[in-house]
Amino acid sequence: MKALSRVLMxxxxxxxxxxxxxxxxxxxxxxxxxxxxxxxxxxVNKISGSSESVLQNFNILNHYIGMEPIHAESFAELKIMPYxxxxxxxTGVVVALLGIRKLIVYWAALLMLGGAVGILDFYLWxxxxxxNLDPTAPIKIPxxxxxxxxxxxxxxxxxxxxxxxxxxxxxxxxxxxxxxxxFYVSREKKIREKITA
Amino acid sequence: xxxxxSKFKKVAPKAALLMAVxxxxxxxxxxxxxxxxxxxxxxxxxxxxxxxxxxxxxxxSFLSGGFNGQVSVYGIxxxxxxxxxxxxxQFPENGYGYNEETKPxxxxxxxxxxxxxxxxxxxxxxxxxxxxxxxxxxxxxxxRVARVDLKTFETVEIMExxxxxxxxxxxxxxxxxxxxxxxxRFSVPLDMKGGTADVSMEEYKDxxxxxxxxxxxxxxxxxxxxxxxxxxxxxxxxxxxxxxGPSNDWVFFTTYNTEKSGTLKELGASQNDRDxxxxxxxxxxxxxxxxxxxxxxxxxxxxxxxxxGSFQAKSEVKKTVRYLLPEECPGMMYLIPAPKSPxxxxxxxxxxxxxxxxxxxSSLPVFSFSKMQKAIENKDFDGEVNGIPVFKYExxxxxxxxxxxxxxxxxxxxxxxxxxSTMFVSSEVVKWSLKDLQVKDRIPxxxxxxxxxxxxxDTEKPYGKYLVVMxxxxxxxxxPTGPELMHSxxxxxxxxxxxKMLLDFPTVAEPHYAQAIQADLVAPNSVKFHxxxxxxxxxxxxxxxxxxxxxxxxxxxxxxxxxxxxxTPDNIEGIQVGDTVLFHVTNLxxxxxxxxxxxxxxxxxxxxxxxxxxxxxxxxxxxQEGVYPFYCTDFCSALHQEMQGYVRVSPKGSNVPIKFRxxxxxxxxxxxxxxx
Ligand SMILES: [Cu+2]
Numbered sequence: 001m002k003a004l005s006r007v008l009m010x011x012x013x014x015x016x017x018x019x020x021x022x023x024x025x026x027x028x029x030x031x032x033x034x035x036x037x038x039x040x041x042x043x044v045n046k047i048s049g050s051s052e053s054v055l056q057n058f059n060i061l062n063h064y065i066g067m068e069p070i071h072a073e074s075f076a077e078l079k080i081m082p083y084x085x086x087x088x089x090x091t092g093v094v095v096a097l098l099g100i101r102k103l104i105v106y107w108a109a110l111l112m113l114g115g116a117v118g119i120l121d122f123y124l125w126x127x128x129x130x131x132n133l134d135p136t137a138p139i140k141i142p143x144x145x146x147x148x149x150x151x152x153x154x155x156x157x158x159x160x161x162x163x164x165x166x167x168x169x170x171x172x173x174x175x176x177x178x179x180x181x182x183f184y185v186s187r188e189k190k191i192r193e194k195i196t197a
Numbered sequence: 198x199x200x201x202x203s204k205f206k207k208v209a210p211k212a213a214l215l216m217a218v219x220x221x222x223x224x225x226x227x228x229x230x231x232x233x234x235x236x237x238x239x240x241x242x243x244x245x246x247x248x249x250x251x252x253x254x255x256x257x258s259f260l261s262g263g264f265n266g267q268v269s270v271y272g273i274x275x276x277x278x279x280x281x282x283x284x285x286x287q288f289p290e291n292g293y294g295y296n297e298e299t300k301p302x303x304x305x306x307x308x309x310x311x312x313x314x315x316x317x318x319x320x321x322x323x324x325x326x327x328x329x330x331x332x333x334x335x336x337x338x339x340x341r342v343a344r345v346d347l348k349t350f351e352t353v354e355i356m357e358x359x360x361x362x363x364x365x366x367x368x369x370x371x372x373x374x375x376x377x378x379x380x381x382r383f384s385v386p387l388d389m390k391g392g393t394a395d396v397s398m399e400e401y402k403d404x405x406x407x408x409x410x411x412x413x414x415x416x417x418x419x420x421x422x423x424x425x426x427x428x429x430x431x432x433x434x435x436x437x438x439x440x441x442g443p444s445n446d447w448v449f450f451t452t453y454n455t456e457k458s459g460t461l462k463e464l465g466a467s468q469n470d471r472d473x474x475x476x477x478x479x480x481x482x483x484x485x486x487x488x489x490x491x492x493x494x495x496x497x498x499x500x501x502x503x504x505x506g507s508f509q510a511k512s513e514v515k516k517t518v519r520y521l522l523p524e525e526c527p528g529m530m531y532l533i534p535a536p537k538s539p540x541x542x543x544x545x546x547x548x549x550x551x552x553x554x555x556x557x558x559s560s561l562p563v564f565s566f567s568k569m570q571k572a573i574e575n576k577d578f579d580g581e582v583n584g585i586p587v588f589k590y591e592x593x594x595x596x597x598x599x600x601x602x603x604x605x606x607x608x609x610x611x612x613x614x615x616x617x618s619t620m621f622v623s624s625e626v627v628k629w630s631l632k633d634l635q636v637k638d639r640i641p642x643x644x645x646x647x648x649x650x651x652x653x654x655d656t657e658k659p660y661g662k663y664l665v666v667m668x669x670x671x672x673x674x675x676x677p678t679g680p681e682l683m684h685s686x687x688x689x690x691x692x693x694x695x696x697k698m699l700l701d702f703p704t705v706a707e708p709h710y711a712q713a714i715q716a717d718l719v720a721p722n723s724v725k726f727h728x729x730x731x732x733x734x735x736x737x738x739x740x741x742x743x744x745x746x747x748x749x750x751x752x753x754x755x756x757x758x759x760x761x762x763x764x765t766p767d768n769i770e771g772i773q774v775g776d777t778v779l780f781h782v783t784n785l786x787x788x789x790x791x792x793x794x795x796x797x798x799x800x801x802x803x804x805x806x807x808x809x810x811x812x813x814x815x816x817x818x819x820x821q822e823g824v825y826p827f828y829c830t831d832f833c834s835a836l837h838q839e840m841q842g843y844v845r846v847s848p849k850g851s852n853v854p855i856k857f858r859x860x861x862x863x864x865x866x867x868x869x870x871x872x873x
Contacts, residue, residue, distance in 0.1 A: 053726070053787030060761050060788075064835065138836055 005186040006096045009104060012178035013092025018171030019044040019085050025122065025169065027148055028162040029058070042122075044168065045082045046072050065146055066137025067129055077121060084114060092175070101186050108179040115172050123150050239697045245690060246700045248275040253720070256652055258665060258713035259318040259332055260686065265706035266313045268334060268345065273652070273663060273713055274688055276702030284343045284352045285313030285336045291792075292805030293352070297779070297814035298734075299503070301510040305339050305357050306391075306497045314338040316365060316709040321419065325372035325441050325657045329718030331419045333368040333377050340364035342379055342412060344419055349724045353505075356421050357498040359391045359518050360408040366434040372445055374414040376479055377421065380450050381407045384431035384457075391496030391518065401459035405431035408520070409450070411482065420502070425486040425519040427477065427530065430583045431457055433466070434475070436541050441657050442548030444566045446480040449551055451539040455582075467557060471534040471590070473582075474542060474553055474564065478529055485526045491519035506733035508811050524584030531573070532587040536562055541607035541648075545616065545631055546657050550595060552616060554605040561598035561605050561618060563634060569593045596634045602627045606647055607710075609654030611661030611691055619646040619666060626666055626689065628696060640696040642687055645669045651691065652713035660715065664689040664696070667708040674701050684708060725789040727810030734812035736781035741765045746857045753778045753855070759793035759807060760785040761834040763859065764827070767842030771855035774822055774848055783812040794830025797844065804830045819846040 023041035030037045038057055039050035047070065049055050059069040072078055088111055095103040130147030146156055153162040239245075248254055254272030257279070262269055266286030270279040285303065287294030294303050294311050303311050313336035320327035332345040340361035344354040358364055358379055366380030386404040388394035396404045406428050413424040432452040440447040455472045458465025485491070496518040503510045523530040533551075536558035543552045551564040569588065571577075577592040604622030611617070615637065618627050624645055628638040647669045652660035671685045683703035690697040729739055738744050738756045744765050745756045753776050758765045764782070772778055782795045786809035796804035797817050805813040819825065828841035847853040 052728070057788050060786075138839075 002186065005101075005182045006099060008178050008182035008185060009096035010093055012108075012175045012182060013089045013096065015171045015174035015178060016085050016089050016092070018174070019168045020082070022167035022171075023048070024166055024171075026164055026166045028164075029061075029156075030160045030162070031158050040070075041166070043078075044085055045078050047075075047078070062146075064137065064139045065144075066134030066140075067146060068132065068134075070129065075125065081118075088114070088175070092179075096182075101183065104179050104183045104186075108176050108183075111172065111175060111179075119150070126150060239690070239699070242690075242697065242699045246274040246276065246688065248272065248277070253716060255716060256660070256663075256713045257716055257719050258650070258652070258711050259320075260667070260704055260708040260711040261315045261318050261334065262705050263316065263707035263709050264314050266315050266336070267705065268315065268318055268332065269705045269708075270350065271686075271702070271704075273665070274699065276686070276688060276700050278705070280350055281705060282345055282350055282352065284315055284334055284345065285310075285339075285341060285355070287311040287803070289803040290806065292803050292813060292815070295803035295815075296805040297816055298509045298812075301512040302352060302355050302501045302503065304501060304512045305341070305499050306359075306514075307339060310339045312338075313341060317367065318710060318712050319368055319370055319377075320712045320714055321374050321414070322370050322372050322656070323374070325445075327653060327656060327712065327714045327718070329714050329722070332712070333370060335364050335367035335379060337363055337365050337367075337382070340367075340379070340381070342368045342377060342421065344421060346419070347719050348722050351503070353503045354419070354421055355499075355501045356412065356423065357500070358410050358423070359496040359498040359515075360385075360387050360426060360428070360520075361410065362393070366409075366437045366450055368412070369437045369439050369448060370414070371439050371448070371479060372441060374416070374419075376424070376483070377412040377414055378409065378437060378439070378448050378479065379412065380409040380429075380434035380437055382433055382435065384433065387428070389494050391494070391498065398459045401431070402457045405457065405459075407431055407434055409434070409477065411479065411486075421500075423498075423500075423515070423518060424483070425491050425521060427482060427521045427523060429475065429523065429530070430455075430585070432473070433462075435539065438542050438544050438551075438655060440544050440548050440566065441546070444544060444548040444551075446478050447566075448477050448479055449542045449544065450475040450477070451535065451542045451553060453538040467538055470537060472536075472538055473587070474533040474535040474539065474551065475585075476531045476533060476569065481529045482521060482526070485521055485529060486519060490526055491521050493517050493519050504733075506731055508727075508732075508734055508813065528573075530585050531569075532582060532585055533564060533569070533593050534579075534587065534590045536560070540605075543608040543610070543616075543655065545610050546612050546659060548657075550631055552608045552618075554607055554618060556604050556606055556621065558605070559600065561601045561608075561629075563595045563598065563631070564593050565595040568595065598629050598634045598636065601629060601636060602639065607649055609649055609651040609664070610659055611651055611654070611664075612659040613661055615691075617649060617651065617664055617691065617696075619649045621645050621647065621669075626664065626696065628691070638695050640689060640698060642666050642668060643674055643701075644672050648708075648710040650711040650713060652715075655712075660713070662690070662692050663699075663713075664691045665711055665713070667704070667711065669707065671703075675703060686711075726787055726791075727808060729783075729785065729787060729810045732783070732810055732812060734781070734783070736779075736814065737783045737812040738781075739783065739785070741785075741859070744857070744859075746771070746855050748776075748855050751776050755780045755857075757782045757795075758785050759783070759795065759829060759840075761791070762829075762836035762840045764793075764795070764829065764840060764842050765859040766857035767859045768845075769843070769857045770845040770847075771853050772819060772844055772846045773851055774819055774846060776819065778817045778819065778844070780815045780817065780827075781812055782807050782815070784809050786810070791833060792831050793833055793840070795827065796830045797827040798825045806831060819844075822846050822848050 023043045025042040027040045041048045131145045148161045149163045256273040258271045258273045260269050268282040283293045293299045319333045321331040340358040346353045361381040362385040363382030365382035368377045370377050384405040384407040386394040386396040409427045411424045413422045433454040435451040437450045452473045454466035456468050500513045535553045536555035539553045540556045541554040549566050572592045578586040579589045602620030602623045606619045606621050608618040625641050629636045646666045649666040667686045671682045684707045688700040784793050784807040792806050794806050805815045807813045825844045
């Protein structure tokens with residue numbers, strides 16, 4: 001593994017840092033009475049909104065249908081996830097330093113697996129919140145559940161809910177892409193080394 | 198009708214009174230026949246004022262409400278009412294002046310005065326242009342100047358003016374808000390202790406004096422402070438306007454009753470052919486005051502301020518005031534003879550021309566600032582009054598607009614070299630040119646106009662597209678509503694050669710003056726809600742877990758929260774007849790336009806309306822035992838009707854303990870959700 005490949009691998013590891021700088025997922029709610037919309041931002045370590053008070057307003061709306069209030073403490077995952085991301089960043093750098101080409105594949109595969117587990121976990125949250133409703137809620141619509149869409153949009157009463165990955169998630173994508181290039185570049189070098197040898 | 202009016206004009210100076218009657222009759226005649234008045238409205242007027250649903254107006258316009266003590270905010274060009282801001286009046290709509298936080302705003306040295314006569318809104322300025330930060334207004338009756346914050350559209354400061362009576366000539370901000378200047382309308386016998394003396398009316402000429410107050414404005418937060426006063430001759434001071442450009446350092450005041458008549462002023466104050474336009478150099482005045490020329494006298498006036506964070510108003514009583522005497526301050530003040538009982542004084546955008554609207558005069562004199570400077574240099578005076586030099590009329594006159602109409606009251610400018618004057622008696626707006634002082638156009642208004650306003654018309658760069666003319670008497674413009682009709686304003690297009698009537702809109706109480714400003718300078722700063730974290734009210738409760746009901750002697754303090762759709766606590770027991778119950782209600786919402794109201798059955802004041810993130814206090818003294826419902830008065834959600842609760846009131850001395858609750862089990866309210 002040559003220098004360029006190591007650099008690319010370090011970039012791959014650092015790309016994951018985007019997860020700490022930007023939300024990884026956003027859920028938008030839109031309705032005529034909320035012309036500016038309500039945005040919920042899901043980060044690797046916290047939940048926020050487009051403005052400070054959005055989460056409270058989400059919860060005020062949700063309490064009519066008996067949905068549990070959403071706050072960071074509701075999710076144990078938010079406490080674990082930062083460590084997982086840091087783990088991947090460190091191991092990515094270690095892979096670059098060791099310069100063992102095969103490890104790049106293992107690292108990227110593990111990262112993809114981690115991402116898939118994350119998305120599955122996220123889907124399970126949505127189901128839990130959308131279906132686990134207080135039986136004494138003031139508003140009850142027979143047969144109605146309020147699971148927001150995992151990806152794309154969905155009508156929930158008079159709200160249009162839209163769910164999309166956000167800038168933070170690009171960090172994972174970049175990490176995988178850079179790892180891929182690092183892998184590819186080191187292969188080219190190998191071929192050339194063989195020829196010159 | 199045009200020809201009718203111009204015919205009247207020709208004989209106007211000779212038969213003014215007769216004319217007035219005839220013109221009125223003619224106008225009413227036109228209206229009854231229907232056809233004529235319609236012609237004044239252009240066919241595309243509707244599209245010129247149409248603002249589609251969801252679209253915003255170009256301008257905010259602030260109209261004074263006169264005797265209602267309020268300011269009303271209208272969108273221009275639509276003429277839609279956006280808000281009513283109570284300033285000197287109690288306002289049951291939101292509890293202003295009724296709740297404990299805002300009651301101190303209406304305190305004066307005369308006690309609690311929950312009303313005033315609000316005449317002139319004036320926008321704060323930076324470099325001579327309206328900056329959209331604050332609106333200053335005057336209380337004419339119990340002399341006061343108030344400041345409205347345009348972030349919240351709330352009255353945040355009211356200061357009483359000592360040594361003043363009828364604060365009509367007020368409040369005029371200088372071009373960088375260095376001062377807001379307020380003159381007294383009525384002269385009074387000052388007792389030199391901040392009040393008036395017990396003096397016979399026979400002694401009017403000798404004992405009565407006027408005052409002009411210079412209120413300093415803090416550059417950052419707008420806080421006012423009465424810096425000094427100038428004690429002036431005992432005339433009536435009517436209106437004022439500041440200079441700009443070359444005349445930046447000057448402020449001009451119209452006076453009447455220079456006869457110093459104490460009775461039947463209708464005649465007594467109309468004897469002199471000429472009264473005065475008083476000119477004061479405020480920079481020179483400020484310099485004299487700073488250099489120690491000012492005397493000090495005891496005073497007694499209130500200064501009330503509303504704190505941003507705690508939402509509480511506090512009163513401070515000021516005990517002294519500094520004053521200057523013009524006779525001791527050469528170069529500070531001059532008098533310009535002006536035709537009979539002048540009303541409005543308006544300085545054109547270049548700052549060179551001072552237009553004086555002599556309401557009983559047949560012509561409109563235009564004075565020249567540069568000529569005034571020359572006259573000062575050449576000492577071109579015609580005697581003096583109380584040591585104040587009086588200019589020769591001709592030496593400062595630029596020229597007169599001949600036969601402009603009957604009863605000129607006010608003038609504003611379009612920035613293209615034209616002036617527009619209202620004619621109260623002949624009921625019209627007259628456009629004339631500053632260049633040649635010739636009348637260019639006239640448009641009838643229905644019926645008698647007072648002030649008119651061109652957005653920025655008193656600044657260096659008027660927004661010369663619209664003109665708003667405020668009528669004093671509306672008659673038949675709208676569906677009748679009994680003996681009393683809505684007052685009205687009319688919007689006129691002044692973008693072309695000819696004026697075009699665009700719109701009539703009703704106004705709240707009697708509009709006197711108005712100011713308008715581009716929406717972009719105000720709208721982006723509008724506060725949507727108060728941050729709960731920044732609420733420093735001593736009795737605020739920011740979490741439902743912390744609500745409380747405590748007794749201290751005969752006072753019961755309830756610290757309560759409101760959020761869609763419940764009040765916490767909603768059951769309160771242990772209150773006794775005759776207790777003073779203070780409901781401190783904090784609105785936990787952090788969303789735009791979700792105030793909650795709070796009202797108790799039989800309360801003797803009002804409800805209170807609490808903005809998101811704010812705390813307001815309602816005082817309640819139950820007089821009978823029983824159970825009293827309380828509830829939210831502002832429809833806040835689908836479950837608004839359920840936003841209610843009960844207070845149990847037991848007889849005096851009963852042993853029912855203080856007890857409160859909300860919900861059967863420990864609630865998990867949405868408000869406890871943390872943000873991050
Ligand atoms: Cu409510």
